[in-house]
Structure formats: structure tokens, C-alpha cells
Amino acid sequence: MTAPTTPSQTVGPYLHIGLPWPDGRFALAEGAPGGVWIRGVLTDGAGAPIGDGLVETWQADPDGRFDHPDDPRGAVSRPGFRGFARCPTDAEGRFAVHTLKPGPVPSHLGPQAPHIDVSVFARGMLNRTVTRIYFPDEPEANAADPVLRSIASESARATLVAGPAEDGYRFDIRLQGEGETVFFSV
Amino acid sequence: MSEPLTPEAPAAPPPVLGYLRDREVHPPLDYPGYRSTALRHPRRRLKLLPHLLTEVTGPLLGEDRVGELDNDLTRQHGGEPQGQRIIVHGRVRDSDGAPVPHTLIEIWQANAGGRYRHTGDNWPSPLDPNFTGGGRTLTDEQGRYRFTTIRPGAYPWKNHDNAWRPAHIHFSLFGRAFTQRLVTQMYFPDDPLFFQDPMWNSIPDPDARERLVARFDYESTEPEWALAYEWDIVLRGRESTVFEDEIALEDDDE
Numbered sequence: 001m002t003a004p005t006t007p008s009q010t011v012g013p014y015l016h017i018g019l020p021w022p023d024g025r026f027a028l029a030e031g032a033p034g035g036v037w038i039r040g041v042l043t044d045g046a047g048a049p050i051g052d053g054l055v056e057t058w059q060a061d062p063d064g065r066f067d068h069p070d071d072p073r074g075a076v077s078r079p080g081f082r083g084f085a086r087c088p089t090d091a092e093g094r095f096a097v098h099t100l101k102p103g104p105v106p107s108h109l110g111p112q113a114p115h116i117d118v119s120v121f122a123r124g125m126l127n128r129t130v131t132r133i134y135f136p137d138e139p140e141a142n143a144a145d146p147v148l149r150s151i152a153s154e155s156a157r158a159t160l161v162a163g164p165a166e167d168g169y170r171f172d173i174r175l176q177g178e179g180e181t182v183f184f185s186v
Numbered sequence: 187m188s189e190p191l192t193p194e195a196p197a198a199p200p201p202v203l204g205y206l207r208d209r210e211v212h213p214p215l216d217y218p219g220y221r222s223t224a225l226r227h228p229r230r231r232l233k234l235l236p237h238l239l240t241e242v243t244g245p246l247l248g249e250d251r252v253g254e255l256d257n258d259l260t261r262q263h264g265g266e267p268q269g270q271r272i273i274v275h276g277r278v279r280d281s282d283g284a285p286v287p288h289t290l291i292e293i294w295q296a297n298a299g300g301r302y303r304h305t306g307d308n309w310p311s312p313l314d315p316n317f318t319g320g321g322r323t324l325t326d327e328q329g330r331y332r333f334t335t336i337r338p339g340a341y342p343w344k345n346h347d348n349a350w351r352p353a354h355i356h357f358s359l360f361g362r363a364f365t366q367r368l369v370t371q372m373y374f375p376d377d378p379l380f381f382q383d384p385m386w387n388s389i390p391d392p393d394a395r396e397r398l399v400a401r402f403d404y405e406s407t408e409p410e411w412a413l414a415y416e417w418d419i420v421l422r423g424r425e426s427t428v429f430e431d432e433i434a435l436e437d438d439d440e
Contacts, residue, residue, distance in 0.1 A: 004281070006370055006397055006398065009369070009385055014307060017294040017295075045225035072202065109238070122226060124226035125226050126223065127213060156230070182233055183233070184235035185232035186241060
């Protein structure tokens with residue numbers, strides 16, 4: 001017996017009353033060693049910044065492990081590391097999360113390159129969109145990654161790979177149009 | 187330079203059980219009746235993402251995210267807010283009927299006059315100094331949750347001529363996996379504004395729309411204190427078997 005699920009609705013323009021947390025952007029606690037910043041801009045189909053969005057990230061730790069009982073290898077916690085971050089975009093569409101670079105994650109389809117799952121919410125979006133961040137310093141792992149490999153277009157694939165930045169990585173999210181980010185059905 | 191994928195390249199592990207796919211339940215990302223979707227939906231077809239470890243796990247946020255009074259939106263200020271005091275309660279289950287225990291629920295809403303405490307909301311209805319409109323709680327062992335708040339008002343917006351949003355409370359849920367994440371809105375029974383609301387009408391199946399409507403719950407009403415509404419939320423449950431079409435990723439067809 002399967003009960004029908006509850007439909008999604010938009011976060012609307014006033015999500016800031018309910019969703020941001022003071023420590024939201026810190027998947028890794030502020031000041032903890034090894035942290036990198038992943039910064040980007042969320043833009044719409046006209047190339048305009050989206051100033052009322054929210055970006056959430058979820059990922060493995062540097063060993064490719066999760067603090068979660070449904071990982072068959074067992075849950076592994078790491079002090080100061082939550083694996084999850086959420087950041088509202090500012091008026092210029094900017095977001096930033098402070099985290100540890102994840103390790104490779106095994107799967108039955110073959111090893112996955114280090115990656116971060118991303119949810120994007122905003123007014124004008126009746127459901128979240130989901131994408132993945134991959135890393136520019138992992139060319140071999142990226143080439144072997146089963147999810148990246150399944151995307152035929154090289155330019156589309158490239159939208160999922162972050163760029164280097166002084167204090168970490170740069171990952172822009174384009175909801176529509178020129179350079180549109182690849183989004184996934186989960 | 188890239189690092190080796192794994193030190194000793196172990197055999198691939200067996201597949202993990204994924205979550206039921208329920209895309210047909212949800213509104214489309216491109217819905218012209220809601221004008222703001224026009225520039226905010228991807229044009230490229232969504233790519234099927236198999237449910238691997240990152241998708242079947244998720245943040246298990248605990249008590250540290252919830253303050254003692256966070257589930258009572260009427261007690262966040264020196265005085266009491268204006269409006270009809272209500273209890274909103276229910277259960278969070280997955281589509282197999284299993285309760286989703288200890289999961290974070292976050293809500294936000296307008297005040298009794300339909301005004302949000304937000305710099306972006308300036309329509310001529312007063313703010314209430316005793317109402318912020320944000321709350322959070324964790325479900326208990328049986329997946330139950332309970333908020334005390336005031337009934338929010340309807341409010342106008344500029345989507346179409348004489349557009350009004352039906353009264354609603356925004357809900358955000360994590361479940362236990364990235365795949366289960368849900369943000370939605372709870373509505374009140376018999377709202378006369380549904381017919382012209384694109385959020386409501388964007389849900390393709392009329393039965394699914396009704397699942398966003400709370401039930402007036404006289405039994406749970408507290409005499410001389412608060413009316414009650416019951417609203418159950420169903421998150422995606424787990425597949426019972428691994429589906430063949432998720433084992434092999436198809437090549438993109440763009």
C-alpha cells in the first residue's frame with residue numbers, strides 16, 4: 001500500500017522569515033582546519049541575479065563517508081562537520097558555503113568523483129531544482145564518474161564542474177538559457 | 187593532480203535502495219499561470235539522477251536546531267499577537283506509511299492581516315509587533331508535530347489582475363534523505379480563493395491539491411483557547427526493489 005505524497009509549492013519571496021540559520025553556510029564550522037569556500041552567483045534566464053533564492057548543499061566527508069545510518073559502511077561523524085549547508089542569495093545573487101572537499105563515493109555504477117548535491121529554491125520555482133558540484137582538480141575521477149559520463153554534451157557537463165578560486169572554488173548556477181546548469185530529476 | 191579514486195580499487199558495492207519517484211505529483215517548473223516561473227525554470231530536460239549514497243542520505247538535524255518555544259509562534263514577543271489562535275498538528279509519514287521520526291520542520295507565514303514581517307512586503311496591512319511568523323520543531327518518535335500560531339490572512343500580489351493568495355503556512359521538511367527534501371504550503375479548508383491561485387492550480391492532479399488542505403479538527407480544539415487543524419504530510423518512501431532503469435544510466439539524448 002503506497003500513500004500518495006504531498007506536492008511541492010514554492011518557497012515564495014519571504015523564505016527569509018523561516019529558513020536561514022545564523023550558521024547556515026557552515027557545513028564545516030567556522031575556523032575549522034581544511035575548510036574551503038564554494039562561492040557562486042544564482043542567475044535567471046535573462047542573466048539577472050536572483051536575490052531571493054536559497055541554495056542548500058549535502059555531501060560526503062573527505063573520506064567519502066556520511067554521518068547517516070543508511071550508508072551501508074556505517075555512519076561516521078567528524079567533529080565540526082555537518083555535511084549540510086544552506087545559504088540565502090544576496091541582492092547580487094551571491095551565495096557561499098564553507099565546507100570540506102568531499103572524497104570519492106562508491107556506487108554500483110562505479111566510483112563517483114567527489115561531488116556535492118545541491119538544491120536550489122526561489123520565488124518563481126514551484127519545486128526545488130537539483131544539481132551537483134564537481135571539482136576542477138579531479139579530471140580523472142570526473143572522467144570516470146558515472147553521472148557525469150551519462151551527460152553526452154561536453155558543454156553541459158562542464159556546467160557541473162566548479163572553477164578554482166583563491167579561497168576554494170567558484171560554482172555559478174544558471175537556471176535558464178546561455179550556459180544553463182544541468183539539473184537532475186531526483 | 188587528481189588522486190586515485192580508491193587505494194585498492196575494491197569491487198563495486200551492490201546498489202542501495204532508492205526512493206520512489208513522484209515527479210507527476212509536483213507542479214511543473216514551467217507554469218505560465220505563475221509569471222515568475224518564466225525566467226526561473228530550466229529549458230533543458232532534467233537528467234535522471236540515480237539514487238546513490240549522496241541521495242539516500244541527508245542531514246539528520248537534531249535538538250540543537252530547535253529552541254524550547256520555537257513551536258509556539260504566539261509566544262515569541264512580550265505580548266500576544268492579534269488574530270485567531272490555532273493549533274496546527276499532524277504526522278509526517280513516508281509513502282509506505284512509516285512515521286518519519288525526529289525530523290526538522292520549519293514554518294513561516296503572514297500575520298492575521300496577511301502581512302509578512304519582511305522588507306519585501308509593503309502592502310497596506312499593518313505589521314503586528316507581537317508576531318514574527320517563523321517556527322520550527324522536530325517530529326516525535328511517531329512522526330507527530332504540533333505548532334501553536336495564529337491563522338494567517340490572505341494577501342494580494344501582482345501575478346494577475348486582483349490576485350490574492352489563499353491563506354497558507356509554508357512548511358519545510360528534511361525527512362531522512364536528500365531525496366525526501368520537501369518545501370510546500372498548507373492551506374485551510376474551503377478557501378474561496380483557490381480558484382484563481384496559480385500555486386494551487388499548478389498541481390496537475392486535483393486530488394493532490396487537496397492533500398495540501400488541513401482538516402478542521404474539532405476534537406483537538408482546546409476549549410476557550412484555540413481552534414485546531416490537522417495536516418498530515420507524506421514524504422517519498424523507499425523502493426522495495428532496485429529498478430533496472432536506474433542501474434544503467436542512459437546516455438543523454440539532447
